[in-house]
Amino acid sequence: MVSIFITAFIVGGLICVVGQLLFDVAKLTPAHTLCILVVAGSVLDGLGLYEPFIDFAGAGATIPITSFGNALTHGAMAEAEKHGLIGVVTGMFEVTSSGISSAILFGFIASLIFKSKGKVK
Amino acid sequence: MDEKKYAKLEKEVSPKTPLMRNVIFAFLTGGTICLIGQFVSMFYMTFFDFTERTASNPTVATMIFFAMLLTGFGQYKKIAQFGGAGSAVPITGFGNAVISAAIEHKSEGYVLGVGGNMFKLAGSVILFGVFSAFVVALIKTILVKFGVVSW
Numbered sequence: 001m002v003s004i005f006i007t008a009f010i011v012g013g014l015i016c017v018v019g020q021l022l023f024d025v026a027k028l029t030p031a032h033t034l035c036i037l038v039v040a041g042s043v044l045d046g047l048g049l050y051e052p053f054i055d056f057a058g059a060g061a062t063i064p065i066t067s068f069g070n071a072l073t074h075g076a077m078a079e080a081e082k083h084g085l086i087g088v089v090t091g092m093f094e095v096t097s098s099g100i101s102s103a104i105l106f107g108f109i110a111s112l113i114f115k116s117k118g119k120v121k
Numbered sequence: 122m123d124e125k126k127y128a129k130l131e132k133e134v135s136p137k138t139p140l141m142r143n144v145i146f147a148f149l150t151g152g153t154i155c156l157i158g159q160f161v162s163m164f165y166m167t168f169f170d171f172t173e174r175t176a177s178n179p180t181v182a183t184m185i186f187f188a189m190l191l192t193g194f195g196q197y198k199k200i201a202q203f204g205g206a207g208s209a210v211p212i213t214g215f216g217n218a219v220i221s222a223a224i225e226h227k228s229e230g231y232v233l234g235v236g237g238n239m240f241k242l243a244g245s246v247i248l249f250g251v252f253s254a255f256v257v258a259l260i261k262t263i264l265v266k267f268g269v270v271s272w
Binding site for chain 1: 140143149150152153156162180181182194207219222227231239242243265
């Protein structure tokens with residue numbers, strides 16, 4: 001019970017370290033780094049490795065952006081299994097709907113409530 | 122002291138990007154966000170009918186809600202300043218990118234400003250996520266059709 005929290009912390013931290021190394025060593029912009037991580041998650045799921053990884057690390061695997069790529073691929077593959085090639089397109093957002101829809105929703109709510117504070121020093 | 126001299130001196134005095142420090146802060150920040158996520162998903166597994174895998178959906182939504190509060194009150198920028206990738210890589214960073222863009226462009230109106238710019242930063246993540254998911258799923262479907270691998 002406690003061990004899953006420790007694994008989540010360490011695994012989640014390590015994925016962020018990979019991101020930081022891509023920032024600092026490979027000199028990539030944050031946008032490029034996030035794209036690479038999303039594609040990595042997607043490919044890992046294609047190889048069938050991401051689900052066992054979630055079982056192992058819990059939120060350490062589902063909270064980093066890699067899980068977004070995983071969820072997209074997973075939905076697409078699950079539908080493709082049922083309906084063939086057309087399922088690749090129809091199933092894409094099956095699993096990951098909560099991330100996108102809550103980002104849109106909360107983004108709009110935030111724009112209604114909050115005012116731009118400008119740049120912090 | 123002229124300007125050039127001052128700029129040179131400043132460059133010498135100010136520290137270079139401390140890689141080790143950045144990495145450690147990224148690790149701690151990212152780890153902490155995932156730890157909070159684990160608590161949230163534990164909450165959904167205990168009090169609602171979710172399993173380890175399905176709990177990630179409400180957890181992600183909850184984390185983005187937290188990101189909305191932190192972004193709205195101007196705190197996420199501060200976390201990002203010392204956390205670096207530790208704040209950008211978790212899903213809260215994705216949420217922050219969408220939400221901060223929405224708040225920032227509010228002055229241009231809700232349709233053209235908020236609606237048009239919301240995915241300015243996060244759009245590339247969605248694009249490449251969708252495209253790579255398409256390619257991966259397509260390859261897998263074709264491989265299964267030819268009997269190379271099974272689902």
